[in-house]
Amino acid sequence: MKKVLWALMFSIVISGCGAGAGIPDDPIDDGRIQMGGSIQGEALSLTRAVSTLAGVAGTAGSADGFGPDASFDNPYGITTDGQKLYLADLENHTVRSVDISTGEVATIAGTAGIEGSADGIGAEARFNAPYGITTDGTNLYITDLRSNTVRRLEISSGVVTTFAGMAGTEGTADGVGASARFVVPRGITTDGANLYVADGMNNTIRRIDISTREVTTLAGSAGTSGSADGVGAAARFFGPDGITTDGASLYVTDANNH
Numbered sequence: 001m002k003k004v005l006w007a008l009m010f011s012i013v014i015s016g017c018g019a020g021a022g023i024p025d026d027p028i029d030d031g032r033i034q035m036g037g038s039i040q041g042e043a044l045s046l047t048r049a050v051s052t053l054a055g056v057a058g059t060a061g062s063a064d065g066f067g068p069d070a071s072f073d074n075p076y077g078i079t080t081d082g083q084k085l086y087l088a089d090l091e092n093h094t095v096r097s098v099d100i101s102t103g104e105v106a107t108i109a110g111t112a113g114i115e116g117s118a119d120g121i122g123a124e125a126r127f128n129a130p131y132g133i134t135t136d137g138t139n140l141y142i143t144d145l146r147s148n149t150v151r152r153l154e155i156s157s158g159v160v161t162t163f164a165g166m167a168g169t170e171g172t173a174d175g176v177g178a179s180a181r182f183v184v185p186r187g188i189t190t191d192g193a194n195l196y197v198a199d200g201m202n203n204t205i206r207r208i209d210i211s212t213r214e215v216t217t218l219a220g221s222a223g224t225s226g227s228a229d230g231v232g233a234a235a236r237f238f239g240p241d242g243i244t245t246d247g248a249s250l251y252v253t254d255a256n257n258h
Helices: 002-008
Strands: 009-013 033-035 038-040 075-080 084-089 094-099 104-109 130-135 139-144 149-154 159-164 185-190 194-199 204-209 214-219 240-245 249-254
Touching: 038 075, 075 139, 084 130, 084 139, 094 130, 130 194, 139 185, 149 185, 185 249, 194 240, 204 240
Parallel strands: 075 130, 130 185, 185 240
Antiparallel strands: 009 249, 033 038, 075 084, 084 094, 094 104, 130 139, 139 149, 149 159, 185 194, 194 204, 204 214, 240 249
């Protein structure tokens, strides 16, 4: 099992961060915390029983509703604040929520079937293949795959803004906000203070300071693929995709390296 795991995943130690660094101060309940897009600090007790919470297998669509009355079109990223799930519904170009207790699905941003890059509130906002999604409990952060941007959605208001990158413009530049560039950003996670993005076609791992929106390249070398282990720019990735954190390290699925 260990051998298979490390063939699939890279581990990146977050420099200067101990376990729990950058995590919101207030525990959710009994020591649990919101980190990396999930609730951590409590062991899972799994029965291994699998059930369908929402949607119908083999049926694509954009309908809101309860459980099997709802439909999706290539949903990719998923995150939670403990009460709801939030999904990046890629081919619908929308962000959806699923109430965990009731199975009710709602579209909270974007309009199904209409792609774009406009900021706005709820249905007025536009996405172009939203892919990865994470939350700090207050905001959702979404990688907008074909726009080459990272978007922020305030959960309470539904306001969508472009957090980093410029829609329609790809590149490798580090910088603040709109001056940064990505090429097909995929997975995204957070430790509460920073966002970490798997920049798929750049073969790099990027870091975004939430307070300043400054983007830096944390590992890998833009435009150079490979599988080498190493420190920072000496490491190589080939299509990094999924990413998560435990507060001390990042774990990355390196898709084309299997």
